[in-house]
Amino acid sequence: MRGLVAVLLALAVLGGVTGAYRHPGAPEPTAPLSFGLNRVAVIGDSYTTGGDEGGTGANGWTAIAWQILAREGVPTTTDVAAERGAGYAARGEQGRIFQDLARGALRPDDTVVVFFGSRNDEHADPLLYPVMVYSTFQLARRMAPNARFLVIGPPWPTADPPGAVLRIRDALEYQAGLADATFVDPIAAGWFVGRPDLIGQDGIHPTDSGHAYLADQIAPLIGAQLP
Incomplete structure (x- = not known):
């Protein structure tokens, strides 16, 4: 009986070893390709949702940006949460602000979180607006603690944006700095200026x-934030 037990134990040990054993000369096991290692979340307004003027579905900037990154060998898994009329303080068509959108989209494993906009905050209370931005970034940091933040300010299609838009741009830039985010200013960069062909009839x-x-x-801006 003792001999039988010894044999069984030996076989069990051998089985455990051979489970990890590779015959000399056998090909190395191939790991499956892993896509979506870079998770990107985008929070935005109608410039991100698209609409009657353009940019819906595959024609939206987010869909095109992911294709650009993929062609450069940077696959991404993405969550886009955007609502027409929404901003950090302005409520969108469904009553949500950026903080609400972030709450539904961000994940602990996000690599990059992008906030884009918003001109919808043009009429926000000057004292309330910075508080709303700060609260949004604080929530995002709790939800995506290891993510890099890319904050893109409100674009304006002409070279003379209203003073209220410049005010929210400046406040947003300041809050982005407090949140250790990269801030991009489309107004200073002249996005859309002199290009009426890129803006719809509205x-x-x-x-x-x-x-x-x-x-x-935007694709290169996101790519620069990825590890």
Whole structure:
């Protein structure tokens, strides 16, 4: 009986060893390709949702940006949460602000969180607006503690944005600095200025070509934030 037990134990040990054993000369096991290692969340307004003027579905800047990054060998897994009319303080068509959108989209494993906009905050209370931005970034940091933040200010299609828009741009830049975020200023960079062909008939929203233009601007910014 003792001999039988010894044999069984030996076989059990051998089985455990051979489970990890590779015959000399056998090909190395191939690990499956892993896509979506870089998780990107985007929070935005109608410049991100697209609409009647253009930018819906595959024609939206986010969809095009992911294609640009993929062609460069940077696959991404993405969550886009955007609402027409929304901003840090302005409530969108469904009553949500950026903080609400972030709450539903961000994850602990996000690599980059992008905030884009918003001109919808033009009429926000000057004292309340910085508080709302601060609260949004604090929530995002708790939800995505290891993510890099890319904060893109409100774009304006002409060279003479209203003073209220410049005010929220400046406040947003300051709060982005407090949040250790990278801030990008489309107004200072002149996005859309002198390019009426990229803006729809409403004079506000980008066309399909305008969304392709946005993707060309934003994809490298996201790529620069990825490890």
